[in-house]
Amino acid sequence: MVRLRGFQKLTTIEEAKKLFFDNQKFRRWKIELVPIWDALNRVLADDLIAGENLPRFDRSAVDGYAVKARDTFGASQFKPKTLKLTSGSEVKKGEAKQVWTGNRLPIGADAVLMLEDVRRVGDSLIEVWTAVTPSENVSKRGEDIAKGEVAAKARTRLKPHHLALISALGISEVPVFKKPKVAILATGNELVEAGEKLRQDQIYETNRIMLASLCHELGAEPIDLGIAKDDIDEIKQKLKHGLKKADVAVTTGGTSVGVSDLVPTAINELGKPGVIVHGIAMRPAMPTALAVVDSKPIIVLSGNPVAAFFGFEVFARPLILRILGIENESRPIVVARLTRRTSTVLGRKTFVRVRVFKQNGEFYAEPISARGSGIISTLTRANGYIIVPENRDGLEDDETVPVHLFDALEVFNENV
Amino acid sequence: MVRLRGFQKLTTIEEAKKLFFDNQKFRRWKIELVPIWDALNRVLADDLIAGENLPRFDRSAVDGYAVKARDTFGASQFKPKTLKLTSGSEVKKGEAKQVWTGNRLPIGADAVLMLEDVRRVGDSLIEVWTAVTPSENVSKRGEDIAKGEVAAKARTRLKPHHLALISALGISEVPVFKKPKVAILATGNELVEAGEKLRQDQIYETNRIMLASLCHELGAEPIDLGIAKDDIDEIKQKLKHGLKKADVAVTTGGTSVGVSDLVPTAINELGKPGVIVHGIAMRPAMPTALAVVDSKPIIVLSGNPVAAFFGFEVFARPLILRILGIENESRPIVVARLTRRTSTVLGRKTFVRVRVFKQNGEFYAEPISARGSGIISTLTRANGYIIVPENRDGLEDDETVPVHLFDALEVFNENV
Numbered sequence: 125m126v127r128l129r130g131f132q133k134l135t136t137i138e139e140a141k142k143l144f145f146d147n148q149k150f151r152r153w154k155i156e157l158v159p160i161w162d163a164l165n166r167v168l169a170d171d172l173i174a175g176e177n178l179p180r181f182d183r184s185a186v187d188g189y190a191v192k193a194r195d196t197f198g199a200s201q202f203k204p205k206t207l208k209l210t211s212g213s214e215v216k217k218g219e220a221k222q223v224w225t226g227n228r229l230p231i232g233a234d235a236v237l238m239l240e241d242v243r244r245v246g247d248s249l250i251e252v253w254t255a256v257t258p259s260e261n262v263s264k265r266g267e268d269i270a271k272g273e274v275a276a277k278a279r280t281r282l283k284p285h286h287l288a289l290i291s292a293l294g295i296s297e298v299p300v301f302k303k304p305k306v307a308i309l310a311t312g313n314e315l316v317e318a319g320e321k322l323r324q325d326q327i328y329e330t331n332r333i334m335l336a337s338l339c340h341e342l343g344a345e346p347i348d349l350g351i352a353k354d355d356i357d358e359i360k361q362k363l364k365h366g367l368k369k370a371d372v373a374v375t376t377g378g379t380s381v382g383v384s385d386l387v388p389t390a391i392n393e394l395g396k397p398g399v400i401v402h403g404i405a406m407r408p409a410m411p412t413a414l415a416v417v418d419s420k421p422i423i424v425l426s427g428n429p430v431a432a433f434f435g436f437e438v439f440a441r442p443l444i445l446r447i448l449g450i451e452n453e454s455r456p457i458v459v460a461r462l463t464r465r466t467s468t469v470l471g472r473k474t475f476v477r478v479r480v481f482k483q484n485g486e487f488y489a490e491p492i493s494a495r496g497s498g499i500i501s502t503l504t505r506a507n508g509y510i511i512v513p514e515n516r517d518g519l520e521d522d523e524t525v526p527v528h529l530f531d532a533l534e535v536f537n538e539n540v
Numbered sequence: 541m542v543r544l545r546g547f548q549k550l551t552t553i554e555e556a557k558k559l560f561f562d563n564q565k566f567r568r569w570k571i572e573l574v575p576i577w578d579a580l581n582r583v584l585a586d587d588l589i590a591g592e593n594l595p596r597f598d599r600s601a602v603d604g605y606a607v608k609a610r611d612t613f614g615a616s617q618f619k620p621k622t623l624k625l626t627s628g629s630e631v632k633k634g635e636a637k638q639v640w641t642g643n644r645l646p647i648g649a650d651a652v653l654m655l656e657d658v659r660r661v662g663d664s665l666i667e668v669w670t671a672v673t674p675s676e677n678v679s680k681r682g683e684d685i686a687k688g689e690v691a692a693k694a695r696t697r698l699k700p701h702h703l704a705l706i707s708a709l710g711i712s713e714v715p716v717f718k719k720p721k722v723a724i725l726a727t728g729n730e731l732v733e734a735g736e737k738l739r740q741d742q743i744y745e746t747n748r749i750m751l752a753s754l755c756h757e758l759g760a761e762p763i764d765l766g767i768a769k770d771d772i773d774e775i776k777q778k779l780k781h782g783l784k785k786a787d788v789a790v791t792t793g794g795t796s797v798g799v800s801d802l803v804p805t806a807i808n809e810l811g812k813p814g815v816i817v818h819g820i821a822m823r824p825a826m827p828t829a830l831a832v833v834d835s836k837p838i839i840v841l842s843g844n845p846v847a848a849f850f851g852f853e854v855f856a857r858p859l860i861l862r863i864l865g866i867e868n869e870s871r872p873i874v875v876a877r878l879t880r881r882t883s884t885v886l887g888r889k890t891f892v893r894v895r896v897f898k899q900n901g902e903f904y905a906e907p908i909s910a911r912g913s914g915i916i917s918t919l920t921r922a923n924g925y926i927i928v929p930e931n932r933d934g935l936e937d938d939e940t941v942p943v944h945l946f947d948a949l950e951v952f953n954e955n956v
Contacts, residue, residue, distance in 0.1 A: 160734065164753045180743065185914060226730065226843060226914065228741050268915045276920060283947050284753035285919035288746040288845045296735025314642065316577065319712030325644050326584065330704040337580045337700035358668055427642060429704045454951040456872030457898060477570075482873060498601060498642065499684045500594075500708055503701035504692060531699050535870040 131403030134432060136439055136514075137473055140401040144414040145437065145446070147400055148421055153447055154302040155399045160290055163282050165343050166300035167448045174293055177266035182229040186261045189220040189242055189250060190233035193258040204243070204251040221251050229262055233455065236261035269293070279449045281343070304447045305438070306339045306533040307366030308332050311348040311359055311377040311387055312427055317351070330500065331376040331425070338436055344372075345391045359390040359527030367394075369419050369445065374440055379411045387424050391415045399424070405514065407472040409435040428498045434475045434509075434538040437530075458508070460487035466510075467518035476519070479504035480527045481534040489527050491519075507531035547819030552825065552930070553854055553889055556817040560830040560855065561862070563816055564837055569863055570718040576706055579698050579816050582716035583864045590694040590709055593682035598645040602677045603748055605636040605658055605666060606649035609674040610830050620659070620667040636666050645678055652677035685709070693834045697759070720863045722856070723782030724748050727763040727775055727793040727803055728843055733767070744822045746916065747792040747841070747848045757858045768820075769796060769846040775806040783810075783836050787863065790856055793843030807831045815840070821930060825851035844914045850891045850925075872945040874924070877905035878880075882926075883934035892935070893922035896943045898951040905943050907935075922948035 135143070155169040155434055191207060195218060199205040207220040215221050215233040223229070239260060243252040251357060269275045275293055282298070290298060308331075315329040316322055329351055336346035338353045344345060349366045359378070366373050378386040378403075389448055392398035395417035402413040402424075408431040413424035421443060425435040460480045468474035478489040489510065493503045508527040513520060519525060551559070571585040589734060607623060611634060615621040623636040630638050631649040639645070639652060654677060657670040685691050691709055698714070706714060724747075731745040745767055752762035752928055768774045777926055782789050794802040806925070810812035811833035818829040818840075824847040828841035830848045837859060841851040861869055876896045884890035894905040905926065908918045924943040928935060935941060 125894070159753075160749060164756060179914070181741075183914075184649050206614075224729075226743070263914050268917050275917075284750045284757070285845075285849060285946070287753055287914065288750035288849075289916045289920045291734040291746040291749050292744050292845070294732075294734050294736075294738065294744045296733075314641075316710075317712075318707040318710050320710075321708065323596075327642070328710045330707040333576060333707050334700045334704035336577075337703055340580060340694075341700070365697065398848065429708070433701060442894075451949045452897075452952060453948045454898070456874065456949055457903075457951075458873060459875060461905075481868075482870070487875075490942075497681050498595070500701065500705045501684050501691075504705045508864075508956055520870055530701070532869045533872055534868045535873075536868060 127193055131410070133399045134403045134405035134472075140404050140414060141361070141439065143400050144416070144443075147416045148396060149419060150446055153304075153449060155299050156295050156302050157299055159297055160287055160295065163287060163298050163300060166282050166286070166438055167343060168276055168278055168280045168282060168524045169299040169301050170297065171274045171278045172271050172290065172293075172295070174269045174271055176293060177271045178292055179263050179265055179267070182265050183263045184223040184225055184227045184229060184236045184261065185237050185263045186236055187224050188239050188261065189237045190223045190230050191220045191235055191237055191252075191256070192213055192217060192233060193256050193260065196235070196237065196252050196255045199252040199255050204253050207252060209248050211248060214336065216411050220254045226273035234262070270418065276343065279451070281387055281450065281453065284441075293428045300447050302307060303343055303345040303407040304444055305347055305369035305370040305371060306344045306444070307347045307349050307373045308335050308339075309352055309359070309362055309366060309373065309375045310427075311352045311354060313354045315351045315377070329446060330429045331427065334429060334433065335374055335376070338441070339444070342441060343448065344444045349449055354373065354497055356390045356393070358388055359387055363390065363422070364394060367417065371420065372443065373422040374436065376423060376425045376473045379413055379424045379426055384479045388413050388415070391417060391422055403412070403517055405472050406434070406438065407469055407474045409438065410472070412439065414439060421525065429500045430498065430503055433503060446475045447462065449479050455497055458529060458533060459524060460489035460527050461490050462521060462523050463490045465479060465518060465521040466491040468512045468516065470517050471514050472516055474512040476510045477502045478508055478510055479506050480508045480529065481536060482538065485538070489525065547826070550819045550821035550888075551817045554819050556820050556830060557855065557858065558817055559816050560832070560837065560859075561811060563832045565681045565835060566862055569720075569865060572718050573715050574702055576715055578712065579703060579714050580700070581714060582698050583759060583944055584692055584694055584696045584698060585717050587690045587694045588706065588709075588711070588714065590685045590687055590689050590691045592709060594685040594708055595679050595681055595683070598681050598712050599679045600639040600641055600643050600645060600652045600677065601679045601808060602652055602654050604655050604677065605653045605670075606631055607636045607651055607653055608633060608649060609672050609676065610650035611653070612653065612668050615668040615671050617669045621904055622661070623666050623668055623732040625664050625666060630902055647762040647778050649673045650678070656691050675920050678724045680768060682892050691832065695867070697866065697869065703864050706728070715863050719759060720788060720861070721763055721786040722760045723763045723765050723786035723789040724755075725768055725775070725778055725782060725789065725791045725946060726843075727768045727791060729770045731767045731793070746845045748845065750845060750849065751792070751852055754857070755860070758857060759864065760860050767819055770802055772802055772806045772809070776810055777803055779806065782811060783838075784931040784941045787836065788835065788856070788859065789838040790841060790852065791838065792841045794849045797841045802827050804831070804941045806834060806841065807838055820852065821888050822850070823890045825854065826888070828855065830855060845916045846914065846919055849919060865954065872949075873941060873942045874903055874945060874949060876905035876943050878935055878939050878941060879904050879906045879935060881934060882907040884932065886933050887930050889930055890928040892926045892928055893918045894926055895922050896945065899952045903943065919944070
């Protein structure tokens with residue numbers, strides 16, 4: 125019964141990730157075409173090439189008068205030049221035509237005078253108070269995006285401003301990667317669905333909704349497999365069913381060493397290679413296991429909600445991003461000053477929950493004291509975390525550290 | 541025709557916001573009850589009070605053996621103590637009972653020995669190698685959230701970890717503020733819907749999808765009013781219809797001074813007080829107007845997509861947050877070093893688009909050169925912005941500045 129003594133060896137996060145990813149094939153992901161109105165936060169599957177120049181024609185960048193720049197040379201407030209207003213389609217020598225921002229530049233014109241730099245004299249003349257150079261106040265054809273240029277790169281997560289650019293090119297449907305499907309299973313005899321009645325020794329299940337929500341935030345589609353009892357056959361059957369429909373499976377609970385080590389056992393019976401890593405040199409989330417069955421990854425998280433959160437953060441998040449082909453996308457990072465010292469355990473990468481806020485122009489991070497990974501309120505009182513490396517036993521008061529934000533930053537005493 | 545010369549007076553952002561907000565009544569917002577599975581990113585309407593202790597009972601925080609702490613006093617690896625295993629419901633003097641993380645602490649036990657600190661001797665005994673103090677490795681009843689405590693404050697935007705906590709309390713439905721409805725109207729004779737065919741001098745409409753997406757991100761519900769021609773009656777009729785269904789209206793286009801100044805004119809004809817501010821000392825988005833008609837706020841944005849983006853950012857975003865009662869929620873802010881100098885205009889608060897990234901542990905912000913607020917790619921090449929105050933004509937190379945992120949941070953050459 126050696127295993128009862130705890131994990132014999134803990135694997136570092138980096139090693140574990142490498143082993144896990146090396147056991148998977150990351151092929152080009154499945155693609156679907158969606159209307160741009162449904163494309164927010166989806167990930168572009170192909171480079172989007174501009175089929176047209178943007179703008180499609182030289183246009184005025186301001187409200188004012190289109191002119192030949194040369195006609196304004198030498199004009200000043202003390203020595204204005206006079207131009208004749210035209211309503212024709214062409215601006216000839218000595219003429220000006222009124223234009224509004226965005227209007228196509230009339231033939232013959234090569235610059236625009238701003239309203240402020242002109243005085244209207246009657247209905248047919250303007251006095252020009254300043255000189256403009258050719259192309260001044262003009263948006264040149266193709267200066268935003270030239271025809272043939274890449275307007276948005278493959279693997280861009282589409283945000284509001286990307287959708288504006290895509291619309292500007294007249295594109296109404298875009299190829300995006302399908303949402304990876306993530307099957308989520310909670311295990312534990314003691315678990316009951318929120319809203320139902322608790323009996324003695326039972327507790328409410330908390331992790332499925334949290335993990336499903338994290339999937340939504342990443343652009344993955346959660347598939348809820350519900351709650352399984354601590355029963356190898358039930359776990360196997362539900363996981364098998366889930367893996368048929370999903371691309372990734374995530375479980376919580378039943379991952380500690382010992383008699384309750386059911387999920388890893390079930391997974392090893394399900395297929396090869398099974399569990400690849402079990403026991404990570406991190407805190408919380410030490411009992412996390414990583415597995416692959418029939419080419420599908422399974423992330424086996426602790427039943428403790430805080431451990432499940434960080435196990436998901438460290439392994440499921442980069443996995444989902446990698447499936448979607450996204451590189452370098454990070455949670456926002458704020459560098460902040462610790463309000464007090466916090467101690468951690470040597471030899472484990474420790475994820476310290478903090479509340480980070482900006483006050484009077486300075487960023488502060490207040491460590492949330494935690495007594496265990498079961499204390500969910502250490503997450504809800506926090507909005508970010510600090511990663512303390514294995515070779516440190518804590519962080520000093522006043523130390524400046526990068527904080528990874530998983531919730532909004534709070535700002536006090538500031539405008540805008 | 542004095543107005544043709546441009547805005548006579550620009551209002552600062554702070555003044556404009558104050559005038560705009562002072563002309564509105566922010567009453568307690570409408571509430572609805574939603575299932576927690578639909579509550580992600582919704583805003584909690586009331587304090588959520590814990591009806592039960594969390595945990596509901598003292599429980600083991602580790603896998604191990606529940607004991608009376610006193611029985612372990614003096615135990616060490618050199619001088620272990622021996623305890624008798626029990627399978628009963630109570631732990632008596634000299635006894636230990638095996639427990640797994642999360643198990644209710646058996647009657648009589650007051651601490652838990654970790655597996656690592658114990659050696660099992662046959663089926664009925666354990667050797668204890670270390671002493672534990674009372675409550676050691678125990679999650680005390682109510683230590684996460686005590687009965688009657690506020691588990692989540694009113695006005696919390698519900699993130700995955702909040703939903704976990706709410707589930708833990710057995711709550712399956714939560715009162716949230718209704719989504720403010722935002723009617724969005726684009727105006728302009730030249731505008732065509734993406735996907736349709738362009739004729740000479742026409743351009744594709746870009747702003748409705750961008751603004752609707754920004755509304756989604758904030759937890760508001762956009763109502764698309766489509767495109768209106770540059771026609772006062774059409775604008776009035778569409779806005780009136782929109783204001784009937786919506787809580788806020790946002791328009792784009794037709795806001796410059798001059799003959800195309802149609803939207804402010806239409807609004808003033810619609811009702812009182814009408815346009816409150818027109819012309820803001822900011823860049824881009826100078827021609828933004830703020831109005832109130834029959835107690836409903838209207839934000840009149842420029843037709844230029846970049847100006848529309850920043851007008852929304854500065855006025856619509858805080859308005860929507862204020863309606864939802866959210867204070868202090870900020871976009872993530874990263875302090876970064878400018879990769880090169882950037883010049884701005886004195887007397888205007890300038891929003892400089894930058895691409896911010898983290899490389900080898902340092903944050904850098906690369907200004908995106910912009911030649912006009914019509915250049916959408918200055919947004920898509922950026923992921924954040926810097927606010928340059930009115931009294932500066934630029935920022936120096938190497939200067940360290942706060943960047944507001946509107947898209948994901950890019951991180952290079954780093955592990956988590």
